[in-house]
Amino acid sequence: MKAVLAIIRRDMTLAVRQGGGAGTAIGFFLIVVSLLPLGIGPDLNLLTRIAPGALWVALLLAVLLSAERIFQPDYEDGSLEVLLASPVPLEIVALAKALAHWLTTGLPLTLALPFLGILLNIDIADIGPIMLAALLGTPALSLIAAFGTALTMGVRRGGLLVSLLVLPLYVPALIFGVVLSSGAMRSGPGYAPPALILAAITLGAVVLAPIGAAAAIRAHMK
Amino acid sequence: MKLSARDIGCVRGERRIFAGVSFALASGEGLLLTGANGTGKTSLLRMMAGFLEVAGGTIELTGGSPDLTIAQQAHFVGHLDAVKPGLSVAENIEFWSRLLGATRGIDETLSHFGLSGHADVPAGLLSAGQKRRLALSRLVLVPRPLWLLDEPAVSLDKQSQKRLAAVMSAHLAQGGMVVAATHSALGLRLAHELRLGARKARP
Numbered sequence: 001m002k003a004v005l006a007i008i009r010r011d012m013t014l015a016v017r018q019g020g021g022a023g024t025a026i027g028f029f030l031i032v033v034s035l036l037p038l039g040i041g042p043d044l045n046l047l048t049r050i051a052p053g054a055l056w057v058a059l060l061l062a063v064l065l066s067a068e069r070i071f072q073p074d075y076e077d078g079s080l081e082v083l084l085a086s087p088v089p090l091e092i093v094a095l096a097k098a099l100a101h102w103l104t105t106g107l108p109l110t111l112a113l114p115f116l117g118i119l120l121n122i123d124i125a126d127i128g129p130i131m132l133a134a135l136l137g138t139p140a141l142s143l144i145a146a147f148g149t150a151l152t153m154g155v156r157r158g159g160l161l162v163s164l165l166v167l168p169l170y171v172p173a174l175i176f177g178v179v180l181s182s183g184a185m186r187s188g189p190g191y192a193p194p195a196l197i198l199a200a201i202t203l204g205a206v207v208l209a210p211i212g213a214a215a216a217i218r219a220h221m222k
Numbered sequence: 223m224k225l226s227a228r229d230i231g232c233v234r235g236e237r238r239i240f241a242g243v244s245f246a247l248a249s250g251e252g253l254l255l256t257g258a259n260g261t262g263k264t265s266l267l268r269m270m271a272g273f274l275e276v277a278g279g280t281i282e283l284t285g286g287s288p289d290l291t292i293a294q295q296a297h298f299v300g301h302l303d304a305v306k307p308g309l310s311v312a313e314n315i316e317f318w319s320r321l322l323g324a325t326r327g328i329d330e331t332l333s334h335f336g337l338s339g340h341a342d343v344p345a346g347l348l349s350a351g352q353k354r355r356l357a358l359s360r361l362v363l364v365p366r367p368l369w370l371l372d373e374p375a376v377s378l379d380k381q382s383q384k385r386l387a388a389v390m391s392a393h394l395a396q397g398g399m400v401v402a403a404t405h406s407a408l409g410l411r412l413a414h415e416l417r418l419g420a421r422k423a424r425p
Contacts, residue, residue, distance in 0.1 A: 006320035010309070017308045078302025081273060082360070085293045086321045222275040 003088045004096045011100030015069065022108035025062045029109055032058040033116045044121050051120035052130065052181035059109060059134065059177075060141065060170050066105050067145035067166070068159055070097050071217070075153045080217070094213035095206070098139075098146035106138030126181065129191055133180040136198040137173045143202075143209035144169045150213035153220055173201050223249045223285035223367055225270070225399055230279030232265045239265060241278070245416055247399050249285075249367075252390070252412030255403035261419030263403035264300070267370045270401060271298045286367065296368035303357035307346025311337055311356055314345050315363060322364040331363045335385055350377040362389060369393060371402040375409075383409055 016022070036054050037047055074080045083093050113134055114127045122130065148166035152158035180194035224246065231241035239262035247253050255263045268274035270281055271293045283292045305314055315328050324331075332338045335355035340348070345356060354377050361369060369390070375383050387409035390400055402408060 003321045003323070006317055010306070010317045013313075014306060014308045073306075076302075077306070078300055078304035079306065081271070081293075081298050081300065081302075082304045082318065082321070084273065085271075085296065085298060087290070087294055087323065088321070221273045 003086055004092060007083070007088070007093060007096040008100045008103070011070075011097055012104050014073075015066075015100070015104040018069075022104050025066055025105045026108055026112050028065055029058050029062045029112060029116060032061065033119055036120065048121045048123065051117065051122050052126075052178050054120065055113065055116065055130065056133075056174055056177050056181065059138070060167065060174060062109055063105055063138065063141040063145060064163055064166060066101070067142075067149050067162055070101050070146045071149045071153050071213075072158075084221075090214035090217060091210040094146055094150065094210040094217075095143075098143045098209065098213075101146065102139050102142035106134075106142050110134040110138055130181040132191070132195060133177045133198060136180075136195060136202055137177040140173050140198075140202040140205040141170060143205040144173075147209040147212045147216070150216040150220075153217065173198065176201065223283070223397075223399065225281075225283050225368060225401075227270070227281045228279050230266075230269065230281060231277040232262045232269065232274075233277040234262075234265060238277075240418055243416070243418070244279075245414065247401070247414065249397040249399060250394050251414065252394055252400040252402065252410075254408070254412040254415040255401065255418060256405070256415060257418030263418055264372050266418065267298070267300070267372050267401065267403055270368075271296055271370050273298070283368065292368070295366055296370050297361050297364070297366050298370045298372075299357050299360065299374060300372040303353045305345045305348070305353045305356050307344065310342050310344055311348070312341040314356060315359060318360055319363055322360070324363045325365060326363055328363075331359050334362045334389065335359050335382060351379060351382065354378055355382055358386060358389075361393070367398055369398065369400045369402075371400065371404075373404055373406075374402060375404060375406055 033055065040046060074083065084090065110131060113131050117127055117130055145166055148162045151165060152161050155161055176194045176197045180191060180198060226246040228244050230243050232239040243266065245253060255266060257263055265274055269276050272291055273293070283295060286295045309317065311332070312328055315331055318324070319328060329338065332341055335358055337352070337355055337359065340352065345353065348356065358374060374386060378386065391410050394400060400412065402412065
């Protein structure tokens with residue numbers, strides 16, 4: 001347990017110190033979101049309608065932007081071999097690294113959402129569901145990103161390849177995240193169905209992504 | 223405790239690097255790997271740690287903990303120092319200490335390779351030799367029976383080479399095992415030597 005906490009703490013410290021951490025992700029998110037109204041012109045109703053989708057796509061890209069730092073630096077500087085020599089199973093190492101990534105990317109982005117939502121003229125009543133959707137969905141994004149970067153570890157400048165591999169896997173989280181965020185559920189079935197499905201996606205990713213990431217790393221070490 | 227390899231081979235890409243290599247190493251013994259560039263010294267060390275697939279044959283560590291992999295009972299110090307430039311020297315050691323379960327203190331470990339005065343320096347500012355000393359500090363930080371060292375003395379100054387030799391002899395005297403691949407003199411005699419590439423490798 002002490003070793004797992006050490007991995008999480010180290011990854012978070014490095015993320016904060018070396019950039020690519022919370023600040024960069026939020027900055028990227030802010031720029032994409034503030035470019036959008038400039039791009040579509042002064043139609044407030046249109047903006048409100050597409051805001052949840054736009055926020056989610058920006059969220060996916062912001063998470064993906066920093067995904068490479070999950071495994072790539074450790075692979076390049078030999079730290080991965082030290083991690084393999086630790087008593088911690090590789091699956092738990094992958095889970096800890098994904099968690100550290102979420103704490104420095106997904107969580108700050110979620111907290112920034114209300115302010116960015118205002119930029120997109122989102123109804124105040126929709127802010128709560130949007131934050132809930134991000135809180136439930138972003139852990140899955142970090143976990144799937146960890147799996148994708150583990151697969152492309154040996155590829156230099158593999159960022160584009162990671163996007164190709166990972167973005168299709170983001171589709172379920174995107175769909176239910178937008179459904180929960182869009183306020184379409186306020187009347188009718190309520191917020192529970194999409195929220196539960198998002199939670200299920202994240203729980204599934206908690207189980208499967210570390211196993212996949214560990215298998216990818218082991219295959220790479222052959 | 224005993225490390226033994228029977229008839230192992232190494233294939234990288236489509237090329238056979240070596241074949242039919244066997245050795246046995248008992249507690250308190252060292253093995254020196256020598257051979258020209260590209261004869262598979264690093265590959266053999268990585269195979270011992272389980273970081274590379276063995277092409278035929280087996281590598282076994284007997285007498286250790288059956289639940290642990292060889293890597294979990296060994297220190298592998300390779301060409302890459304595994305030093306995080308964004309952390310200070312002491313933070314790097316502290317991380318390894320928590321990750322690997324150290325028994326020795328951080329200050330004591332730093333003094334072994336003369337890094338005591340550099341505890342708060344960001345590791346990114348260290349010279350190549352200092353980074354190597356930091357990487358080698360893992361050896362004294364956490365006791366592990368098997369040391370797998372790939373060119374451990376590279377970029378070390380004379381004094382640090384002597385310290386490394388002293389640390390290695392102390393480890394062997396306590397019943398540890400050392401496998402070191404090197405071109406330069408280590409400053410101590412190891413019980414066995416394996417010359418790779420002595421025969422011409424067949425395609």
